[in-house]
Amino acid sequence: xxxxxxxxxxxxxxxxxxxxxxxxxxxxxxxxxxxxxxxxxxxxxxxxxxxxxxxxxxxxxxxxxxxxxxxxxxxxxxxxxxxxxxxxxxxxxxxxxxxxxxxxxxxxxxxxxxxxxxxxxxxxxxxxxxxxxxxxxxxxxxxxxxxxx
Amino acid sequence: xxxxxxxxxxxxxxxxxxxxxxxxxxxxxxxxxxxxxxxxxxxxxxxxxxxxxxxxxxxxxxxxxxxxxxxxxxxxxxxxxxxxxxxxxxxxxxxxxxxxxxxxxxxxxxxxxxxxxxxxxxxxxxxxxxxxxxxxxxxxxxxxxxxxxxxxxxxxxxxxxxxxxxxxxxxxxxxxxxxxxxxxxxxxxxxxxxxxxxxxxxxxxxxxxxxxxxxxxxxxxxxxxxxxxxxxxxxxxxxxxxxxxxxxxxxxxxxxxxxxxxxxxxxxxxxxxxxxxxxxxxxxxxxxxxxxxxxxxxxxxxxxxxxxxxxxxxxxxxxxxxxxxxxxxxxxxxxxxxxxxxxxxxxxxxxxxxxxxxxxxxxxxxxxxxxxxxxxxxxxxxxxxxxxxxxxxxxxxxxxxxxxxxxxxxxxxxxxxxxxxxxxxxxxxxxxxxxxxxxxxxxxxxxxxxxxxxxxxxxxxxxxxxxxxxxxxxxxxxxxxxxxxxxxxxxxxxxxxxxxxxxxxxxxxxxxxxxxxxxxxxxxxxxxxxxxxxxxxxxxxxxxxxxxxxxxxxxxxxxxxxxxxxxxxxxxxxxxxxxxxxxxxxxxxxxxxxxxxxxxxxxxxxxxxxxxxxxxxxxxxxxxxxxxxxxxxxxxxxxxxxxxxxxxxxxxxxxxxxxxxxxxxxxxxxxxxxxxxxxxxxxxxxxxxxxxxxxxxxxxxxxxxxxxxxxxxxxxxxxxxx
Numbered sequence: 001x002x003x004x005x006x007x008x009x010x011x012x013x014x015x016x017x018x019x020x021x022x023x024x025x026x027x028x029x030x031x032x033x034x035x036x037x038x039x040x041x042x043x044x045x046x047x048x049x050x051x052x053x054x055x056x057x058x059x060x061x062x063x064x065x066x067x068x069x070x071x072x073x074x075x076x077x078x079x080x081x082x083x084x085x086x087x088x089x090x091x092x093x094x095x096x097x098x099x100x101x102x103x104x105x106x107x108x109x110x111x112x113x114x115x116x117x118x119x120x121x122x123x124x125x126x127x128x129x130x131x132x133x134x135x136x137x138x139x140x141x142x143x144x145x146x147x148x149x
Numbered sequence: 150x151x152x153x154x155x156x157x158x159x160x161x162x163x164x165x166x167x168x169x170x171x172x173x174x175x176x177x178x179x180x181x182x183x184x185x186x187x188x189x190x191x192x193x194x195x196x197x198x199x200x201x202x203x204x205x206x207x208x209x210x211x212x213x214x215x216x217x218x219x220x221x222x223x224x225x226x227x228x229x230x231x232x233x234x235x236x237x238x239x240x241x242x243x244x245x246x247x248x249x250x251x252x253x254x255x256x257x258x259x260x261x262x263x264x265x266x267x268x269x270x271x272x273x274x275x276x277x278x279x280x281x282x283x284x285x286x287x288x289x290x291x292x293x294x295x296x297x298x299x300x301x302x303x304x305x306x307x308x309x310x311x312x313x314x315x316x317x318x319x320x321x322x323x324x325x326x327x328x329x330x331x332x333x334x335x336x337x338x339x340x341x342x343x344x345x346x347x348x349x350x351x352x353x354x355x356x357x358x359x360x361x362x363x364x365x366x367x368x369x370x371x372x373x374x375x376x377x378x379x380x381x382x383x384x385x386x387x388x389x390x391x392x393x394x395x396x397x398x399x400x401x402x403x404x405x406x407x408x409x410x411x412x413x414x415x416x417x418x419x420x421x422x423x424x425x426x427x428x429x430x431x432x433x434x435x436x437x438x439x440x441x442x443x444x445x446x447x448x449x450x451x452x453x454x455x456x457x458x459x460x461x462x463x464x465x466x467x468x469x470x471x472x473x474x475x476x477x478x479x480x481x482x483x484x485x486x487x488x489x490x491x492x493x494x495x496x497x498x499x500x501x502x503x504x505x506x507x508x509x510x511x512x513x514x515x516x517x518x519x520x521x522x523x524x525x526x527x528x529x530x531x532x533x534x535x536x537x538x539x540x541x542x543x544x545x546x547x548x549x550x551x552x553x554x555x556x557x558x559x560x561x562x563x564x565x566x567x568x569x570x571x572x573x574x575x576x577x578x579x580x581x582x583x584x585x586x587x588x589x590x591x592x593x594x595x596x597x598x599x600x601x602x603x604x605x606x607x608x609x610x611x612x613x614x615x616x617x618x619x620x621x622x623x624x625x626x627x628x629x630x631x632x633x634x635x636x637x638x639x640x641x642x643x644x645x646x647x648x649x650x651x652x653x654x655x656x657x658x659x660x661x662x663x664x665x666x667x668x669x670x671x672x673x674x675x676x677x678x679x680x681x682x683x684x685x686x687x688x689x690x691x692x693x694x695x696x697x698x699x700x701x702x703x704x705x706x707x708x709x710x711x712x713x714x715x716x717x718x719x720x721x722x723x724x725x726x727x728x729x730x731x732x733x734x735x736x737x738x739x740x741x742x743x744x745x746x747x748x749x750x751x752x753x754x755x756x757x758x759x760x761x762x763x764x765x766x767x768x769x770x771x772x773x774x775x776x777x778x779x780x781x782x783x784x785x786x787x788x789x790x791x792x793x794x795x796x797x798x799x800x801x802x803x804x805x806x807x808x809x810x811x812x813x814x815x816x817x818x819x820x821x822x823x824x825x826x827x828x829x830x831x832x833x834x835x836x837x838x839x840x841x842x843x844x845x846x847x848x849x850x851x852x853x854x855x856x857x858x859x860x861x862x863x864x865x866x867x868x869x870x871x
Contacts, residue, residue: 007761043758078206079322082213135764139213141864143765144849149758 007136007144010085014071014136015040015047019112021071021089023049023129025060032060038069039111045148047089047129048096048108050119058125065092069129081140088135096126104128152194152245153252156187166191168267168327173434173454180433182426183450185331186256189267192325194245195302202239208232208306208321214767214863215822215844222308222471223823224769224842226546227562229308230824234553234561236303241295249298250291257332261398262288263363264297265453266304267327268317281310281317282326286333286363287398294330300554301328309475312468334450335398336443338414340372341365344427344437345457352376352385355423357414361403362441362452364396369405369477373413375420382424389413400673405479422449430454476543478677481684484541488691492537493698496530500701508712516716517737520709520730527702538695544688545825551681555670560773562824567662567682568689569654569834574697575805576652576834578620582809585612586644596645604638613637622704623697623806627728628786629707630806636790643813647794650812653836693830696805706730713737763849763867769822770863771829772839776816780854780867782847783807797856801847803828811835816858818865820846832860840865 021038024031034057038049047069051058061067072086096104104126109116118124134146154160154167161167161175171189178184199205211228220228253262266282283304285297304310305326310317318324339362346352356365356372364370371390378385393408415423423442426449430438434456441452476484503523511519545568552564588609589596595606604610613634623630631637663682670678713733720740727733736742781796783789789810792798798814800807802821808831811817815837819828822842832839838860846865850856855868 008759079209081206082209139215139767140210141765141862142767143763145762145764147760147762149760 007138007146010138011044011087011134011136011146014073014085014087015044018071018073021047021049021069023057024068024070025057026064027056027060032056036069037112037115038071039108041107044134045131047131048104048126049129050108050115050124050126053123053125061093061127065094067091067093067129086137088137089129089131090133090135091129091131093127093129096128101126152191152197152248154189154191155252156184156189160191161189165269166193166327168192168269168329169455170265170267170453171327171329174329176433177430177451177454180429182429182433183448185263185334185450185452187332188252188257188330190245190249190298190328190330192269192327194242194298194328195305195326197242197245198239198299198302201242202235204235204239205321207235212311212321214769215842217311217314219844220842221822222474223821223825225311226308227769227822227824229306229311230549230553231561232306233300233303233550234557236299236306237553238557239299241299246291246295249294253291253294253330257330260289261286261333261335262294263329263331263333263452264288264294264301265329265331266301267329268305269325269327281307281313283307284363284366286361287402288333296554298328298330302326309472312471331452333398334443334445334452335361336445336450339365339443339452340414340423340441342423342427342440342442343457344431344439346376349376349385351379353379353424353427355415355420358395359393359408359411359414360395360397360406362443363403364394364405366441367477369479370394370396373415377420377424382421384420387413402674402677426451474540474543476540476547478547478681478684481541481544481547481688484537485544485684485687488537488541488695489687492533493691493695496533496698497701499526500698500705503702503705508709513713513716513737513740516709516713517734520706520713520734520737523702523706523709524730527699527706530699530702534695534699538691541688542692542825544684545692548681548685548688551678552666555678556666564685565824565830565833566654567659567666568686570652570656570659571686571690573690573693573805573834575693575808575831578623578697579809579812581616581620582641582644583649583812585616586641587649588612589641590645590649596642599638599642602635604634622701623809624700624703624707625786625789625804625807627703627707629704630786630789636787640790640810643793647813650835652834654834689830692825693805693827696827700806761849762869763845763854766843766846766849766865766867768818768840768843768846768863768865769824770839770860771819771824771826771841772817772832772837772860774816774836774838774860775857776838776860777855777857778815780818780850780852780856781814782850782852784847788852797858798828799846799850799852799856800828802826803831805831811837816840816856816860818843818846818850818856818858820844 019037020035022033023036024033026032036049038047040047068088068090070086070088072084074080074084108119119126132148135143136146137143156175156178162172164172167189174184174187211232263286265284268282283301285300288294288297305324310319338357338359340355340357343354346354355375355377358365358370358372365372373390374388375384376386393411395406395408396403397406426440426442427438430440437457438454439457440454443450443452508516508519549564553561589599595609598606617631621631667675667678710730710733717733717736778795778797780799781792783798783800789807792810792813794813795815797816797818799818803817803819805827808827811831812835817828817832817837817839819841820843823829826841829839829841838858840858840860840863843865850867857866
């Protein structure tokens with residue numbers, strides 16, 4: 001019988017295994033969520049994603065860079081209540097600079113090769129969520145926070 | 150699609166529909182072997198039931214609460230209890246009930262029935278899991294049958310079955326249970342026969358009892374045992390039981406009857422037909438069989454047949470020990486007498502005798518021997534604790550099961566309220582401490598003097614001495630709890646500064662609950678109910694008290710070790726720094742011995758730059774209520790005396806010797822899990838929210854963290870630096 005994986009292992013598994021996350025932003029206090037493709041850096045401190053410059057989420061982030069992203073392993077079955085895991089990342093979103101762009105492409109496109117034309121489009125903005133803390137939920141209600149020093 | 154099939158129906162040989170037991174009975178009947186009139190309630194009925202009552206998600210959630218490997222036996226029992234209660238409270242679909250009532254109307258209408266589990270993998274070749282699920286006998290009428298069927302279905306999820314869930318392949322989504330319903334044959338003699346003797350190669354084994362077979366199967370009645378050479382039919386061993394007794398039908402169930410000096414249930418030469426039956430069943434099923442049999446009006450009837458299997462266990466598999474903890478009422482009666490009247494008094498007498506020995510008069514080698522003797526005595530009593538006291542704790546479980554079947558309460562742990570308020574030693578100790586605190590509270594001048602360190606007030610001192618005379622030998626870890634008078638005075642001042650706490654359960658509450666319980670039990674079972682409650686209460690009390698009795702022996706060891714240690718320190722030998730009793734013994738015997746200092750402990754490395762912090766920890770609900778307060782982590786005796794009123798006690802394992810602080814705290818959180826552990830018992834006595842079985846409670850929570858303890862849901866929420 002194996003012991004529970006640590007929350008860091010659960011987080012790694014989620015961030016490498018899941019393709020999409022739910023990004024939460026706000027506009028004047030009005031919450032707004034969007035589904036985005038993401039990729040995590042090896043140190044887990046950044047979640048990379050991209051969006052069109054004209055989108056509502058981008059406008060929200062320009063006004064207030066604070067955001068969170070939910071990544072989870074649910075499969076729409078009753079067993080999800082006990083078996084699914086979820087991580088909520090909280091942090092600040094920044095646009096990727098020109099010098100960092102090759103690294104963004106390498107990491108993001110390795111996970112989402114079919115999005116290459118999308119991210120290379122001039123109207124697309126590459127972004128990163130600089131994570132300060134993850135809340136990792138397992139077994140429905142077991143919650144551990146992972147803080148970055 | 151029929152829910153009920155008889156042994157002649159084509160479907161009755163399909164184990165996926167009628168389970169292993171049902172299919173084997175159908176096989177026997179087809180080959181002309183006499184079996185009792187039998188109906189099989191198929192797995193379709195179980196599936197309709199669990200789906201209609203939405204029980205699958207309930208089971209999944211209960212089993213998913215924490216990693217199964219991390220669950221202690223108390224937690225597994227709690228899990229099974231909660232699942233069972235949900236089964237008992239769920240309605241059986243009308244279609245199943247109607248069909249069952251129709252099929253029982255004829256041949257099965259009169260006389261008692263046996264309702265037996267017939268699980269899918271239980272009797273498969275290569276598996277050996279007999280007895281993990283329930284069978285009930287003496288069932289009469291459709292209402293009792295429906296109740297019994299529900300109980301048998303629930304027994305797919307017993308604590309015993311959950312222990313073997315991996316081997317059984319138990320899964321909430323796919324597991325199912327058929328039920329065999331038989332006319333109960335109250336045979337004059339019954340037994341079990343094994344086609345392969347478990348320990349004697351080349352032999353078969355026969356066990357026989359007077360009366361019903363159920364007494365032999367559930368371990369209540371000790372059988373006569375024969376080993377018989379398979380090739381020659383020669384009896385190579387006959388082992389009679391210590392006393393011959395029989396299980397007989399009685400109003401409202403069964404009862405054990407003493408048979409005095411009655412002869413064996415079978416003569417040696419009358420075992421032949423049973424051996425022939427073993428050969429017949431082996432020929433039918435193609436492998437050696439274990440059979441259950443009974444003799445009805447002189448004719449052999451087979452009650453069931455399954456392949457011979459050998460349980461393979463290694464020394465590290467403790468599950469068979471756990472299974473041995475399930476005791477019958479009869480067994481608990483005997484155990485109670487032994488524990489209450491023999492063992493606990495003997496343990497105390499021996500402690501008193503040892504305490505009279507003067508340690509100061511011994512020379513160093515003599516003291517070393519005394520330390521060894523005291524440790525050996527303590528170890529012997531620890532062994533008794535595991536062998537006799539822990540199994541007696543099953544009395545609580547037996548009462549819980551009986552209560553839930555009779556009352557079917559919303560809260561599956563409601564029965565604990567009827568056990569509260571028993572005169573536990575820890576509660577008496579806490580009352581004595583509360584009296585001392587009240588004495589200080591009522592005398593401000595005394596309180597002021599005590600605060601200034603003047604602790605030698607004669608009247609107060611005499612009261613303190615009286616308390617220490619009775620409870621002074623409490624031990625926590627390897628340390629005496631009350632050896633520092635100033636520390637104890639500090640605790641009393643803290644207690645005096647806060648309002649006195651009352652126990653949650655007054656005798657009137659318990660009396661009212663008891664009356665309500667007995668009122669729902671049918672009149673013919675009321676005497677049994679009262680006895681099971683009485684055993685439950687004794688079991689509950691001893692579960693707490695035994696640790697306090699045992700601590701007296703631990704205290705005697707600590708006293709002797711401390712005398713040795715102070716001598717070594719005084720003589721400036723190398724053993725003065727050690728607390729290891731082995732090293733102290735060696736240094737007392739050999740003054741020139743070089744005692745190595747203990748190795749330094751190395752902290753575990755954590756992932757660089759990532760700081761885990763708990764937010765919400767899930768355990769088991771063990772005491773209803775919600776409370777918020779700062780955490781107080783208990784790592785040693787000193788921490789107990791630092792507790793401030795309103796804090797949340799966080800502990801690896803709450804012990805009765807440390808629960809004197811519980812009246813001051815607002816909630817209890819414990820790493821160990823279960824409703825029957827000491828933390829849960831004492832929290833319930835004081836009406837405090839309690840969550841047990843929080844896997845990392847003591848490593849993740851820090852003193853000062855603000856905790857919200859939800860004792861309804863079993864959740865601890867942690868706020869740190871907010």
